[in-house]
Structure formats: structure tokens, C-alpha cells
Amino acid sequence: MSVSVKICGLNDPQAVDAAIKAGARYLGFVFFPKSPRHVTPLQAASLVADVPLGIARVGLFVNPDDATLESTLATVPLDVIQLHGSETPQRVTEVKALTGLPVMKAVGVAEPEDLEAVWDYGLVADMLLIDAKAPKDAALPGGNGLAFDWRILAGRQILKPWLLAGGLTPDNVAQAIRLTRAQGVDVSSGVESAPGVKDAEKIRNFIARATAPIL
Numbered sequence: 001m002s003v004s005v006k007i008c009g010l011n012d013p014q015a016v017d018a019a020i021k022a023g024a025r026y027l028g029f030v031f032f033p034k035s036p037r038h039v040t041p042l043q044a045a046s047l048v049a050d051v052p053l054g055i056a057r058v059g060l061f062v063n064p065d066d067a068t069l070e071s072t073l074a075t076v077p078l079d080v081i082q083l084h085g086s087e088t089p090q091r092v093t094e095v096k097a098l099t100g101l102p103v104m105k106a107v108g109v110a111e112p113e114d115l116e117a118v119w120d121y122g123l124v125a126d127m128l129l130i131d132a133k134a135p136k137d138a139a140l141p142g143g144n145g146l147a148f149d150w151r152i153l154a155g156r157q158i159l160k161p162w163l164l165a166g167g168l169t170p171d172n173v174a175q176a177i178r179l180t181r182a183q184g185v186d187v188s189s190g191v192e193s194a195p196g197v198k199d200a201e202k203i204r205n206f207i208a209r210a211t212a213p214i215l
């Protein structure tokens with residue numbers, strides 16, 4: 001089965017178009033005001049207007065309250081909610097009930113002990129995004145272009161569908177998939193020319209290399 005690709009932090013129509021044409025399975029839109037990739041619900045509504053069926057529109061939130069989720073969903077149709085903050089398993093369950101949408105929970109990994117959280121969230125989330133743990137002094141909880149030691153995941157069984165994230169690039173994504181046997185991969189900074197500026201050529205290269213047969 002081919003690896004699914006999520007391109008995260010899309011904020012311009014050319015990049016959305018490049019991701020769709022190159023075969024992305026998930027398109028991520030960041031609703032976190034401090035991010036250089038931040039989009040408003042109205043901007044996102046315009047960006048997703050022509051997304052074909054079968055490609056999931058993912059809204060990325062950091063510790064959102066109910067009102068934020070409700071007002072965003074009233075403006076932009078989304079298929080998946082990505083929670084990228086310190087939401088508890090209980091909050092994941094609440095967000096699923098409130099929105100009626102599947103939840104992808106991001107879990108930060110730096111060392112083998114962090115896999116306990118992967119297990120805990122696997123019991124409640126519909127999907128997991130296994131990402132590098134953000135450094136304590138990082139301005140953002142994700143999208144920092146940092147990788148973790150992928151060998152931590154080698155040979156692990158994970159309860160739910162999951163995507164590998166953190167510091168992936170067109171140059172390292174095939175090796176990351178080979179080591180972790182990830183079913184899907186997620187990228188943001190690795191397909192940018194500057195923070196918050198997506199590069200269509202890098203998006204095409206990334207998707208081609210992630211979906212090529214792994215030898």
C-alpha cells in the first residue's frame with residue numbers, strides 16, 4: 001500500500017494546487033495565530049473550495065476552546081481536527097463529540113518513554129501524528145523542522161493509523177519510512193523556501209519520494 005502524505009501549513013492556492021496534483025492525501029491548515037503559517041477561517045475556506053473528494057482537509061489547532069472550534073467549523077468545512085497542543089485524552093474525546101469529526105492527536109517523541117503517550121492517545125484518537133517533541137524554549141509546539149531518532153519506532157505496533165512527522169524533507173523521507181515503516185508522513189518546514197512560504201517544487205519532490213516503492 002502506498003504511503004499517505006500530509007502537507008501541513010498550507011496558506012496559498014499555488015501550494016494547495018501543487019499538493020493536490022502531486023497526490024497528497026491530507027492538506028493541513030494551521031489555525032494557531034502565533035504560527036507563520038497561520039490562516040484565518042475565511043482564508044482557509046477559500047483555499048479548500050476546490051479540494052477534490054478523497055483528500056482530507058485537516059484543521060490544526062493548539063488547545064482550542066469549544067467556541068474556537070465551533071466558529072471555525074461554521075466558516076470552513078474540515079474533515080479532520082488535528083490537536084497539536086497539550087490536550088488530554090479526555091479533551092480529545094470531548095473534541096470528537098463536539099465536532100463530530102475524527103481527531104488526529106499529535107504526540108511529541110524524543111525518547112522511548114514517550115511511546116507511553118502514543119499508547120494512551122491511541123485509545124481515544126482516530127489517528128496519531130508522531131512528531132518530534134518541541135524543545136522547551138521553542139516558540140511553536142510543532143512545525144519546527146526538527147527530527148527525532150526514528151529508531152525509537154522501529155518494530156513498534158501502534159494501535160491506530162498514524163503519520164510520522166518532524167524534520168522530514170525530500171532528502172530524508174524515504175529513509176524515515178524504511179526505518180519506521182510509517183503508513184503516512186507529514187511535512188511542513190521541509191517543503192518551504194522560508195518560514196511559512198511553501199515551495200511547489202519541494203512539495204512535488206517530497207510526495208514523489210514518499211510514495212515511491214520502498215526497496
Ligand SMILES: O=C(O)c1ccccc1NCC(=O)[C@H](O)[C@H](O)COP(=O)(O)O
Nearest residue numbers: 008035142143144145166167187188189
Ligand atoms: O506549523 C506550525 O506553524 C505549527 C504551529 C503550531 C503547532 C503545530 C504546527 N505545525 C505542525 C506541523 O506542521 C506538522 O504537523 C509537524 O509538526 C511537522 O513539522 P515540520 O517538522 O516542520 O515538518
